Amino acid sequence: MSLAAINAPSADAAAESPVLELRNLTRVFSIGKRFLREGKPLRAVDGVSLSIPRGEVLAIVGESGCGKTTLSRMMLGLQQPTSGEIFVSGEPLADVDRKAFARRVQPVFQDPYSSLNPRKTIGQIIADPLHIHGVGAPADRLAAAQDMMERVGLARRLVHSYPSQLSGGQRQRVAIARALVMRPEILICDEPTSALDVSVQAQILNLLQTLRAELNLTYVFITHDLSVVEYMADHVAVMYLGRILETGPVREVLHAPRHPYTRALLDSILTPEPGLGLPRPDLGRGFPDPLDPPPGCRFHPRCPKAFAPCATLPPARVSEGDASVECHLYD
Template sequence: MATRLVEVQKLKKWFPIKGGVFSTTVASVRAVDEVSFFIDQGETLSLVGESGSGKTTTGRTMLKLLQPTSGKIIYKGKDISKLTPNQMRPLRRNMQIMFQDPYGSLNPRMPVGDIIREPLDVHSIGTRKERQQAVATMMETVGLRPEYERRYPHEFSGGQRQRIGVARAIIINPELLVLDEPISALDVSIQSQIINLLQELQQRLNLTYLFIAHDLAVVRHMSDRVAVMYLGKIVETADNDELFDHPFHPYTQALLSAVPVPDPDVKRERIILQGDVPSPINPPSGCHFRTRCPYAMPICKEQEPAMIEVAPGHTVACHLLTRK
């Protein structure tokens, strides 16, 4: 039996828009709107979707780097959504994040050894000598030479800087790691090195990943399960092979049709979505995808589709599945 590590239930994160003389709330950006999913110990759940769909906000809200508007975040059976920053502090050792920008996420005024050691200092782990040894060991683990620890971030390549980010995230032995598009800013040749490093570390340290990405070829290689997001909502969730082989939601089908096939004899029909992603300030009524869906029906405008299980572990939110 898999051990449930984290579960989010109807998670919302709305950003208020202020206006008027008294700065009252006139509208809200519905970045994350009643999102639910779970991640078991040691598995990788990938969160995919177009830019602006709410993937990064979901990951940061799950870690409480952003305070949720409503909903529950259940970590190892305990609801942490209402905990204060001081109450969250002991849990920070178990939940870390790796940011998208391998340069902007590193302090340019700190040597990389200090950057990697900082989590140990913050959580008062070990003696000074033990921390120094842990930094040297961790740098070797992620493929960096320990003698580089006095160098500064600008002296490293993009791939090396991302390795520094990996070392900083895992040096305190977390259980859950949010990977926020960790390879999107890297060259293709370097992307494969970072992906292989993350998979090796996951097996060695029994890490659990929330992998946020939009490169579906990488997602298929990396994931155990996949959740597809559109305009702040999850529209389909399934095991990795099940989702790629049998996509049900029209949005998922459109995303997968854009993935290149490394075989010149295989022809895949490209599905081109019309129009732009609607504003999260004023999303469409009913199904959020209906304004771009080639199969939209009148009910799609009137009623939001419920999640339906179409196969074991495969859920979809689409009225096409209930049409008689």
């Protein structure tokens, strides 16, 4: 393939179908498995269905251990789902060639210190995907890498530098350039700014927004920071113990949250307003053991609004337009 070919926008036959769709995705890990001994099943992701229209930003939020990283790894094809299906522009992932898929979906990871090879130069790191996919001649690859560096706000002269010579923000720009050099359709960003200072975070978020418009990208944004969600995303999915408890347009979910868990997450945000003191979100202590999730609604032991059916009956998903909630208060 030539560089020109990947730079041309792909003719999109399936313009109507969402660029990424997850149907009833489940991933079960076996914990403590040994020879002749069955492990305990851990349902890291349990029946997740989401669909992401082209050009939109979907944020997935939740506490650590809620399954958001496992979900992102499945979207990247790094982990096989136990059951359920992923569709890329309407095509089942199982039918898409591994390399062809990697050209369309690329990751940006949290820690720009550990996700870049310290022994390669910036130019090599960014051109690596082109090399792996055999795109263009070696000289063109470096030029393509430099073009991409300029796009993400890195000086061209850094092409022969090593990651250790760069600041955290510059490294995250390198990671973004590497992800974009193949001109993917989708970026899966797993906490891309949580290792950065606030002033650098703002630069990276602004950059991602600019690139999204310029390159018609779709983002899946995994984060625990709800103020970033409001700034970045169009849609949000709130995850808890492997399930999506609430999803919908950001404006609706963050301004009128329906699920008590979403409410509690919102109450936990510390805005820099003086004189307000600390919030006291209505949340029971203790994240439950994922190996032994509570029966009924998984959130009920921490829920301030729990009532009789919550402890026994799993709530059904109630959908309304493109918003949905799983809570007995609404079914």
